[in-house]
Amino acid sequence: MNKDLGNTIITSNTVDSGNLTISKNGIDIPTQQFDRSIIVKDKHFYFLRAGKFRKYTLQSNGLKEIAQLAMQDQHIENINWLDRDTLLLFTSDNKTNRRLWVSKITVNDFKINQQQEVKLPSASADFKILSVGFGTIHQQRLLIGYTFNKVINETDFTTIDTMYIATLDKTTLQLENIQKDTRSSYPGGVNTVQSYSLHDENGNFYFMSCPGIALGNSPSKPTAIFRIDSNSTHINPAYFLNLTAKTHNHAYGMWYLGNNQAIVRSERRDRYTDFSDHHSTYQFEYYVVDLISQTTTKLNLPFDKGTRKESVLVENGKAYITIDDAKDQHQVWVYDIKSKNIQVGLILDQATDFIVRIDRLH
Structure with a gap:
């Protein structure tokens, strides 16, 4: 920009x-x-706009559209690359922000091989907006992390005090069970904008919760990292890396370095006023986190700006x-x-x- x-x-x-x-x-x-949510993969760019999921190549004079798929009144909530040719796309409707579709797309021939609405039960009459924070294949199952939001006014919303993890059959996309965890809220985030989850070398799956004002806007809950062990599809109840307790702030963004280490991007509450200047204030710090020892080390870098x-x-x-x-x-x-x-x-x-x-x- x-x-x-x-x-x-x-x-x-x-x-x-x-x-x-x-x-x-x-x-x-x-x-x-x-916009910042454009998808970049193997010399191509992908973007959902004006009712179509579009594929581009980069030319000297701009992006050239080379293929499109109809996706009327939908927006991307999350993506997962199953392999270099297969994209799992999670979309919600623009009218209610409540309906969820999962589409399996082969990007070389640009075809939808499977598309299905996944119906997740409502958690509360007040919290109607669905937000998907991650979707991953784990233990031969599709795991979807999500939460529910409600609008407070034209510029403000908040998130329910619970995280949800749905387990689905990865082939039929049939719902098998739903887990709940109240230790934090808003698991992950729109990962076309920023990364929030990872698999380590041993197959353990980690994800960050983001209840700070820039995502879940439920700041009384801590930003934390959770683990689903390699041999399970359930959140490990004994693992809870409380980042807010260590940095005294909320964080957004997590990237895997390998060998059980990750980088997280943490805000500084003392350097911004409210959400209006959150993106323009030089406040963001980067920490290396050891996922096993649960220690954090701040990197010697200048303050960064830009919310996500x-x-x-x-x-x-x-x-x-x-x-x-x-x-x-x-x-x-x-x-x-x-x-x-x-x-x-x-x-x-x-x-x-x-x-x-x-x-x-x-």
Whole structure:
């Protein structure tokens, strides 16, 4: 996102170093084709807008649409790549925000192979809006983490005080059971915007809850990390990594580093007023979390701005962290996971406002 309110995609063969200028190195993208929830995978971009799920390639003059699928009056709640060619898409309706569909799409030939509405029972007459925080295949089952919200007024909403995990047959999508957990609220989040869950090397599944004002808006509940063990489909009742107790703040975003370590992105309550300036205040810190010892270590990085961003890319033993800091610098910081060394990598010019995503294109 640029200071002139436009959107630009910049590609580079390296983010370890260098300087790039938006006007010279970027490709401008019209707002109707792009927002921060665009999906990037294997040289293609995917985006749901105006009743169609669309597939694009990146050209020198912008995104070129090459295929589309009808998805009338729906929006994306979550995605999961089953393999390089198969996308599991979780969508809700735009009218009630209550109905949930699961679609299995082969992206090479761009066909819907399976599409089914999943009916999840209401939790409360007051909390009618469904929010899906994750959908994953685990123990040969489809697990869907979700919660329910209610609107307070035109600019405010809150979340019910319970997390729900639905277990479905991964082939038929038939509902088998529903778990409840009241230790926190709002499991995960819209993962096309930001990552909130992971599988480790041993097959354990971890997810973050996000009850802070930027997602669940139930701040009396703690931000926490939960675990579903590799040999189970149920939340481990003995595992509870309370991030709020450790950082005294809420967090949004979790990215796996490997070897039981993850990076989380945490707000600073003392640096913003309310939700109106939450996105524009330089307040976000990054922590490395040990998922086994449940310890946190703050990384020596400038405060970042932007409420929810896909700001971390992990590969080849490094975490690339994009930060828009108070000096109006827009940089990729390179964290070497083994040595713990941090240095500045790629730098973008000051026409940048927010780096909203960092993705591997291919």
